Amino acid sequence: MSIRVLCKQTIVLGVTGSIAAYKAVEIASRLVKAGAHVDVIMTEAATQLVAPLTFQAITHRPVTTDLFDPRGELGIDHVALAKRADLMAIAPITANTLAKLAQGLADNALTTTFLAVESPVIVAPAMESHMWLHPSTQRNLDTLQAWGTTVVEPESGHLASGAEGVGRLAEPVSIVDTIRFVLGRDGPLAGRHVAVTAGPTREAIDPVRYISNHSSGRMGYAVAEAVRDLGARVTLVSGPTALRAPAGVEFVAVTSTHEMRDAVLDVLPDVDAVVGAAAVTDYGPAVSSEQKIKKAEGGFSLELVHNPDILMDVKAWKEARERTHPIIIGFAAETENLIENAQNKLVRKRMDLIVANLVPATFGSDRSQATLIQVDQPVERLPSLTKTELADKLADRLVYLL
Numbered sequence: 001m002s003i004r005v006l007c008k009q010t011i012v013l014g015v016t017g018s019i020a021a022y023k024a025v026e027i028a029s030r031l032v033k034a035g036a037h038v039d040v041i042m043t044e045a046a047t048q049l050v051a052p053l054t055f056q057a058i059t060h061r062p063v064t065t066d067l068f069d070p071r072g073e074l075g076i077d078h079v080a081l082a083k084r085a086d087l088m089a090i091a092p093i094t095a096n097t098l099a100k101l102a103q104g105l106a107d108n109a110l111t112t113t114f115l116a117v118e119s120p121v122i123v124a125p126a127m128e129s130h131m132w133l134h135p136s137t138q139r140n141l142d143t144l145q146a147w148g149t150t151v152v153e154p155e156s157g158h159l160a161s162g163a164e165g166v167g168r169l170a171e172p173v174s175i176v177d178t179i180r181f182v183l184g185r186d187g188p189l190a191g192r193h194v195a196v197t198a199g200p201t202r203e204a205i206d207p208v209r210y211i212s213n214h215s216s217g218r219m220g221y222a223v224a225e226a227v228r229d230l231g232a233r234v235t236l237v238s239g240p241t242a243l244r245a246p247a248g249v250e251f252v253a254v255t256s257t258h259e260m261r262d263a264v265l266d267v268l269p270d271v272d273a274v275v276g277a278a279a280v281t282d283y284g285p286a287v288s289s290e291q292k293i294k295k296a297e298g299g300f301s302l303e304l305v306h307n308p309d310i311l312m313d314v315k316a317w318k319e320a321r322e323r324t325h326p327i328i329i330g331f332a333a334e335t336e337n338l339i340e341n342a343q344n345k346l347v348r349k350r351m352d353l354i355v356a357n358l359v360p361a362t363f364g365s366d367r368s369q370a371t372l373i374q375v376d377q378p379v380e381r382l383p384s385l386t387k388t389e390l391a392d393k394l395a396d397r398l399v400y401l402l
């Protein structure tokens with residue numbers, strides 16, 4: 001799947017001698033699949049751990065391992081890769097290469113390219129905990145950060161030595177996500193702040209039971225990523241999902257509808273747009289029992305009450321202040337009378353745009369067959385799109401609306 005912000009971008013991927021070097025193969029693969037041109041540079045130590053041919057086969061491009069190779073591109077122009085890079089990512093980066101970069105050494109193809117590159121740089125360290133926590137490593141990282149380098153922090157968990165601790169390379173998908181975030185920074189939504197709600201909400205019946213729905217959260221997360229890729233600052237307010245928080249977004253985890261409403265109202269004064277992609281649970285128990293409700297003979301009935309309608313509250317907030325912003329984009333999930341119901345919702349909640357979806361087909365699926373409805377605009381029926389493609393369309397509409 002091509003990802004817009006990565007498509008046709010030239011990424012120099014530096015790989016160093018960490019045991020996590022094999023994970024760089026997945027990073028390269030994800031970038032290539034997303035449409036990027038990937039030039040891999042390996043240190044001598046990295047080639048001891050993964051064969052250069054592996055990267056060559058994945059990227060369909062020559063791999064640079066030696067600055068002085070007379071047949072290599074750098075043998076002709078030793079900063080050729082630096083010149084054409086839209087972004088340089090070094091993943092994994094060893095303690096050793098970090099130290100060299102912080103000192104300005106240029107003793108191999110990778111360190112030389114780093115010094116010459118003018119594009120943004122991302123580093124993703126991977127090492128044993130003691131190496132990571134060493135003041136020398138931390139100082140070197142601080143130096144790089146002060147120069148504007150983005151650091152993808154390592155994670156805690158099982159390390160190659162068998163120990164548990166901090167130092168594991170961040171997941172390849174998170175590193176690619178950070179590359180998207182950095183590449184998109186100056187996009188058409190730069191300087192804008194967008195709040196996105198995603199996922200289901202849960203209403204507690206008692207400490208172990210709840211009422212909710214099948215929303216996976218994928219649509220809202222895809223929207224958060226798409227507007228971030230265009231440069232927006234994003235606050236993602238998410239109900240419980242199995243998804244990873246996208247890189248570069250401010251993530252607010254909530255459970256109930258009231259929590260989600262409060263989190264949205266908190267950021268309202270500061271945002272230019274609200275995208276309500278969450279599947280809010282419309283009704284919750286009138287009373288939530290503090291103790292687990294015991295199973296008993298016979299039936300059981302539960303009194304339900306209306307939950308807050310978050311986009312209605314956003315509308316009321318705007319009206320009370322006579323403001324035209326934030327722009328409101330909502331979703332309508334309907335099983336029948338799709339357009340008519342969505343149009344009513346658009347008008348009732350004074351939305352700027354509504355995305356109408358037929359359910360249950362879209363719930364939990366990666367595809368969506370949506371219709372976009374805007375006040376005073378012709379209805380646009382979209383073909384079957386992935387949620388990522390639909391999110392890109394919405395991000396474009398948001399650029400236009402703002």
Ligand SMILES: Cc1cc2nc3c(=O)[nH]c(=O)nc-3n(C[C@H](O)[C@H](O)[C@H](O)COP(=O)(O)O)c2cc1C
Pocket residue numbers: 015016017018019020043044045046093094095096097098126127128131
């Ligand atoms: C099997 C193996 C795994 C290693 N893993 C790491 C690592 O994860 N992180 C690190 O900083 N160094 C690691 N090292 C040490 C580096 O390979 C060593 O410091 C080397 O000089 C790094 O060179 P480079 O920075 O030019 O790639 C490892 C060494 C070996 C033998």
